[in-house]
Amino acid sequence: MSSDTLAPPVPVGSGGPLTVLHDAWVVTLRNLRRMTRMPEMVVFSSIQPIMFVLLFAFVFGGAIPVPGAEGKTAYREFLLPGIFVQTLAFTAATTSVGLADDLHKGLIDRFRSLPISRSAVLAGRTTADWLQNLFVLVVMAVCGLIVGWRINDGVLKAVAGFFLLMLFAYAMSWIGAVVGLSVRTVETANTIGFIWIFPLTFLSNAFVPARTLSPQWLQNVADWNPVSATVQALRHLWGNPDGYAGAAKMPWPIEHATWVSLFWSVLILAVFIPLSVRKYRSVST
Amino acid sequence: MAAIEAEGLVKIYGGNKKAKEVRALDGVDLAVPEGTILGLLGPNGAGKTTAVRVLTTLLRPDAGRASVLGLDVVRKPTQVRRLIGLSGQYAAVDENLTGRENLVMVGRLYHMGKEASAKRAAELLEEFTLTDAADRPSKTYSGGMRRRLDLAAALVVKPPVIFLDEPTTGLDPRTRIAMWDVIAGLVKGGTTLLLTTQYLEEADRLADSIAVVDHGKVIARGTADELKAQIGGERLQIVVSDRTRLSEAAELLGRMGTGEARVQDQNREILVPVSGGAQLLVSAIRELDAVGIAIDDVALRRPTLDDVFLQLTGRAVEGEPEPGAEPEAEMEPQEAAR
Ligand SMILES: Nc1ncnc2c1ncn2[C@@H]1O[C@H](COP(=O)(O)OP(=O)(O)O)[C@@H](O)[C@H]1O
Numbered sequence: 001m002s003s004d005t006l007a008p009p010v011p012v013g014s015g016g017p018l019t020v021l022h023d024a025w026v027v028t029l030r031n032l033r034r035m036t037r038m039p040e041m042v043v044f045s046s047i048q049p050i051m052f053v054l055l056f057a058f059v060f061g062g063a064i065p066v067p068g069a070e071g072k073t074a075y076r077e078f079l080l081p082g083i084f085v086q087t088l089a090f091t092a093a094t095t096s097v098g099l100a101d102d103l104h105k106g107l108i109d110r111f112r113s114l115p116i117s118r119s120a121v122l123a124g125r126t127t128a129d130w131l132q133n134l135f136v137l138v139v140m141a142v143c144g145l146i147v148g149w150r151i152n153d154g155v156l157k158a159v160a161g162f163f164l165l166m167l168f169a170y171a172m173s174w175i176g177a178v179v180g181l182s183v184r185t186v187e188t189a190n191t192i193g194f195i196w197i198f199p200l201t202f203l204s205n206a207f208v209p210a211r212t213l214s215p216q217w218l219q220n221v222a223d224w225n226p227v228s229a230t231v232q233a234l235r236h237l238w239g240n241p242d243g244y245a246g247a248a249k250m251p252w253p254i255e256h257a258t259w260v261s262l263f264w265s266v267l268i269l270a271v272f273i274p275l276s277v278r279k280y281r282s283v284s285t
Numbered sequence: 286m287a288a289i290e291a292e293g294l295v296k297i298y299g300g301n302k303k304a305k306e307v308r309a310l311d312g313v314d315l316a317v318p319e320g321t322i323l324g325l326l327g328p329n330g331a332g333k334t335t336a337v338r339v340l341t342t343l344l345r346p347d348a349g350r351a352s353v354l355g356l357d358v359v360r361k362p363t364q365v366r367r368l369i370g371l372s373g374q375y376a377a378v379d380e381n382l383t384g385r386e387n388l389v390m391v392g393r394l395y396h397m398g399k400e401a402s403a404k405r406a407a408e409l410l411e412e413f414t415l416t417d418a419a420d421r422p423s424k425t426y427s428g429g430m431r432r433r434l435d436l437a438a439a440l441v442v443k444p445p446v447i448f449l450d451e452p453t454t455g456l457d458p459r460t461r462i463a464m465w466d467v468i469a470g471l472v473k474g475g476t477t478l479l480l481t482t483q484y485l486e487e488a489d490r491l492a493d494s495i496a497v498v499d500h501g502k503v504i505a506r507g508t509a510d511e512l513k514a515q516i517g518g519e520r521l522q523i524v525v526s527d528r529t530r531l532s533e534a535a536e537l538l539g540r541m542g543t544g545e546a547r548v549q550d551q552n553r554e555i556l557v558p559v560s561g562g563a564q565l566l567v568s569a570i571r572e573l574d575a576v577g578i579a580i581d582d583v584a585l586r587r588p589t590l591d592d593v594f595l596q597l598t599g600r601a602v603e604g605e606p607e608p609g610a611e612p613e614a615e616m617e618p619q620e621a622a623r
């Protein structure tokens with residue numbers, strides 16, 4: 001140990017408006033590096049959605065009729081937005097598990113003992129998860145194009161769709177942050193993720209037209225589900241069949257799906273960002 | 286003004302219907318003068334980690350106040366964080382990052398800038414003899430290496446006040462002694478250090494003053510010498526062959542010791558605080574021999590935390606089973622295998 005270690009403290013940069021962004025970016029890079037260190041994790045996280053695309057397209061494809069869209073690829077065009085949304089909803093579980101792991105390993109304590117902004121660690125985590133899921137989305141989209149899914153309504157609407165989808169993923173990630181900071185172990189974080197995300201995505205129009213759900217109350221739940229709004233918005237923006245062809249009237253949230261989806265995502269962010277930052281401040285291992 | 290001050294700290298856990306309330310801290314007062322080392326000595330569950338977490342702004346106390354270099358830990362947490370380094374009870378290193386990346390990340394989070402962070406990381410890796418392993422993911426590190434990396438991370442900005450929570454628990458003896466040298470080196474230049482430990486020997490070796498904690502309370506404090514004077518120096522430990530002569534031997538040895546002899550019937554063991562070292566050991570054996578009491582085993586050993594507790598509270602350590610004992614224990618063979 002040289003006496004240099006004991007020299008006066010290194011001046012610590014003071015906070016500015018850009019400090020939060022800087023800190024969050026450092027944490028993001030740290031989380032992304034983990035993906036490059038464990039490429040198998042990235043591979044597995046994209047294998048599952050690919051399997052979903054293939055299984056649904058080829059196994060259920062013939063069995064689930066989509067009104068107003070006949071032909072071999074009709075169900076696939078209907079299906080892909082659903083699979084995108086479902087897969088990206090699981091961003092929440094990714095975030096939960098990542099944070100629970102950091103908490104368990106004492107890294108959150110380390111971060112909390114540093115003079116960094118309270119939201120930087122969470123922002124860094126959600127941003128890294130978001131980027132990972134962007135990658136997964138690209139893989140899924142390519143896979144979808146191969147099995148016959150198409151975007152039919154031009155570039156602008158296509159981009160708007162992807163924006164809505166990734167905003168939804170980001171919102172889900174912040175729900176996951178609250179869950180991850182509330183449980184004690186990675187296993188619990190994982191299990192809890194499955195317990196709420198599966199019903200959330202299945203009680204929707206993601207895989208079957210919501211019109212076919214019964215009893216009626218189930219249909220109502222599905223109609224108001226943020227997942228349904230997002231899926232419907234994507235089908236609408238991308239010109240994919242939505243299963244409402246020939247229906248007398250669309251339910252209100254489905255008719256205004258784009259705005260409803262946007263509203264849900266913004267609402268979730270507005271509630272869960274402050275909630276998770278508060279949890280982070282007082283979290284104890 | 287002391288560098289670290291605490292007054293009447295209270296922290297209560299639980300207390301709802303399911304869990305019984307635990308007073309992890311029950312009115313703790315501490316004062317660590319600048320440039321000195323305080324050893325917080327206590328068994329598992331005594332409240333050491335809780336105290337460290339309060340002092341490092343990670344946990345809000347339920348009552349009392351604490352400050353670091355005059356800054357209140359509850360009201361000025363960010364300023365406090367600029368001045369402290371923390372190495373927690375379990376090494377908090379990112380396993381997926383290399384040792385170097387871990388340190389650079391911490392430097393950048395202190396806003397030291399890319400180059401300065403890299404330079405400082407290299408310096409620390411060198412000082413902690415981690416240079417060879419610097420560019421390996423830290424999940425491949427042994428327990429001792431992780432611990433050193435974690436300590437290095439606490440020193441990135443050369444903080445004037447450092448907290449180390451059980452820095453050597455779970456390390457094998459060789460690594461422990463190396464760690465002691467590292468820690469002793471820290472304070473030479475005026476750093477203030479609060480260190481928790483379960484080992485009296487460690488506190489004795491490193492700390493300028495010691496506070497003994499039990500059930501969230503400080504039950505004794507003073508320099509190592511003062512404490513030792515209170516509890517007596519070494520212990521003479523003798524196992525007699527014949528159980529029927531146990532009390533006779535105890536009486537004889539009691540006269541030679543500085544305190545009361547304790548008898549453990551089932552092991553036929555007698556423990557007496559003594560002063561006088563090896564010479565006394567020889568005369569004890571002689572006197573026992575003179576009256577014809579045969580012995581199976583004899584040892585002169587330094588007092589341990591158990592002895593402190595026996596002396597101070599009249600009962601043995603009743604600490605909780607160590608929650609992290611298993612993972613730490615797993616690391617040891619790795620360290621030994623290197
Ligand atoms: N998060 C917690 N919830 C409930 N009880 C806790 C928590 N953390 C610590 N305790 C309890 O507080 C007491 C002191 O714990 P701790 O400060 O970790 O002791 P030490 O570090 O000396 O082993 C113990 O009885 C422990 O079980």
Ligand SMILES: [Mg+2]
Nearest residue numbers: 333334335374
């Ligand atoms: Mg502890």
